[in-house]
Amino acid sequence: MSRMSEFESFGVYMHWPFCRAKCPYCDFNSHVRHGGVDEARFLSAYLTELRHFASLAPRRMVTSIFFGGGTPSLMRPATVATILEAIAGHWRVADDVEITLEANPTSVEAENFAGYRAAGVNRSSLGVQALDDSSLKALGRQHTAQEALAALALAKQHFDRVSFDLIYAREGQTAREWEEELRRALGHAADHLSLYQLTIEEGTPFHALHAAKKFSVPDNDHAADLYALTQEITAAHGLPAYEISNHARPGAESRHNLTYWRYGDYVGVGPGAHGRFVENGRRVVTIAEKVPETWANLVEAKGHGVTGGETLTRSEEADEFLLMGLRLAEGIDLSRYEAFSGRGLSTARLSMLQGEGLVAPIGNARLRATPAGMIVLDAVVADLAR
Ligand SMILES: C[S@@+](CC[C@H](N)C(=O)[O-])C[C@H]1O[C@@H](n2cnc3c(N)ncnc32)[C@H](O)[C@@H]1O
Ligand code: SF4
Numbered sequence: 001m002s003r004m005s006e007f008e009s010f011g012v013y014m015h016w017p018f019c020r021a022k023c024p025y026c027d028f029n030s031h032v033r034h035g036g037v038d039e040a041r042f043l044s045a046y047l048t049e050l051r052h053f054a055s056l057a058p059r060r061m062v063t064s065i066f067f068g069g070g071t072p073s074l075m076r077p078a079t080v081a082t083i084l085e086a087i088a089g090h091w092r093v094a095d096d097v098e099i100t101l102e103a104n105p106t107s108v109e110a111e112n113f114a115g116y117r118a119a120g121v122n123r124s125s126l127g128v129q130a131l132d133d134s135s136l137k138a139l140g141r142q143h144t145a146q147e148a149l150a151a152l153a154l155a156k157q158h159f160d161r162v163s164f165d166l167i168y169a170r171e172g173q174t175a176r177e178w179e180e181e182l183r184r185a186l187g188h189a190a191d192h193l194s195l196y197q198l199t200i201e202e203g204t205p206f207h208a209l210h211a212a213k214k215f216s217v218p219d220n221d222h223a224a225d226l227y228a229l230t231q232e233i234t235a236a237h238g239l240p241a242y243e244i245s246n247h248a249r250p251g252a253e254s255r256h257n258l259t260y261w262r263y264g265d266y267v268g269v270g271p272g273a274h275g276r277f278v279e280n281g282r283r284v285v286t287i288a289e290k291v292p293e294t295w296a297n298l299v300e301a302k303g304h305g306v307t308g309g310e311t312l313t314r315s316e317e318a319d320e321f322l323l324m325g326l327r328l329a330e331g332i333d334l335s336r337y338e339a340f341s342g343r344g345l346s347t348a349r350l351s352m353l354q355g356e357g358l359v360a361p362i363g364n365a366r367l368r369a370t371p372a373g374m375i376v377l378d379a380v381v382a383d384l385a386r
Contacts, residue, residue: 010060010277011259012087014046015270016072017292020104024140024209025167027201029272029290030070042292043079045299046269047086049288052304053267054090056284057277060265062091064098064256067121073103077115084120098123098161098255105151105164106143113158123161123254125194126152131181135170152188161252163192169218169226170198178226179233186237191252195230196245197223224375231371242329244374261328263321271295271305276320283317285309314340319385326359326377331368345384353380 018037019030065087067080080101087093100123101116103109113124128148130136136145143151155162166185168178185193198217200210209215218226231241239247243261246254259266268275272290276283287308289295295305312320318341325332338344345367353359358373358380373380 008061009063009255009259009262009264010057010091011064011066011256011264011266012050012062012091013256013266013268013270013273013275014065014067014072014083015070015268015273015288016067016075017070017271017290018074019069019071020074020106021140021142024205025198025201027204028070031292037074039076039079041296043082045296045305046083048299049269049304050083050086050090053269053275053286056279057265057267058091060091062087062093062097064259065100066256067101069102071104071109072101073109073112073116075112077112077119080116080121081119100125100254100256102127103151103155104143105148107147107151110151110154113154117158122159123163124155124159125192125254126155126162126164128152128164128185129167130170131166131184138171139167149188156190161192162190163194163254164189165194165196167196167198168230169223171216173218173226175222175225175229179229182230182233186234186239189239191239191249192254193234193239193247194245195234195247197227227375228371240329241371243327244377258328261324263317263324275309283312285312314342317341319381322385323377323381326367326369326381327374329368331362331366333366335365346386349383349386353383359384 015029017029017031019032022030022032065084067075072080084099099121101121102125103113105126105128116124126148129139129141131145133144136143152162152164164185166181168181182195200207200217206215210217217223234240234247238249241247242253243257246257248254265277266275267277268286268288271288271292272295273288275286278284286306288305289298289307298305298307318337321337321340322332334344350359350367353373354361357370358376360368360370362368369377369380
């Protein structure tokens, strides 16, 4: 990807907020509706909100579209097709646009893959999470390992590009067990993998169990060892980390996620979605109402469901740019940081963090976090941004 497109990329994020069941570790904006979902009503609200964002950020060339969730693979293919047609009606769409849809790997959802492909989806990202049934059960998943692998094989037949997610650093997981699972995963991988350490998110059932000491996760040292092992094995396999938790064969990175991390522009459509884009020379953040039905009511009443957000100051932009960019192996362009903040990074702080092995220069123009720095990135950024 050329340096130019780093600044010119424009993403459209669509959030589908419904799931068949709520996983006990997940704090994404996802909801279960046993009585069913009025898909036609939500489609109509998506189309209305898309129109709103197109009026705020017109004349862009869409380089990526991402259906995330929740569980977008519960959407009817016709709904996805209508949304894609609407996007093409509002903006120009790049010839090589990347269109990703997140899918849960159950057999029911795999039946939709051909329909998504026909609608224009060309990349899928599957939430496989673990490769053995007892771990999947412990994670509260609705599929077996065999079902997940079958869905993955089918996805590879339908989509040009396929990625899948695993969650590691699970309760009781040893380095040996993770190594074995990761090697097996690499055997099934196409050219992209997302490998997340289990995090205990407030408000989830895992959080309550953890607080009650009925559930444990690896301590920091063990988690750091598992992280280092992950870097080593994936790199040796040709899928190095290009971001803290994302691994790809060079050239196969998720363009949509790169837009976030390179601090490009994107609109976020749907309940709880966030957007960040430059409007009249200033970067605007939009945050939508999270509860799906309340969001739909707002969209029906006023054309959008945005209830939060702000216009960022230059220094807020500079801080966000650091936090996002240092997640990437390619690091940040120091002159772009200067352009945002109006000043360079403190040389004293830089040499201190470099001395601690947490950041490293790339030539004269770029700075990156080392793998050790990635693990404590928030603290590194707080130090640099002061
Ligand atoms: C938006 S979620 C969901 C995608 C899809 N609904 C699924 O579950 O397959 C994206 C990914 O975030 C990861 N994730 C969610 N909660 C997590 C947590 N608490 N710790 C680590 N990874 C998590 C999972 O790997 C998941 O696939
Ligand atoms: S992990 Fe995926 S399926 Fe599970 S609740 Fe979260 S979004 Fe839904």
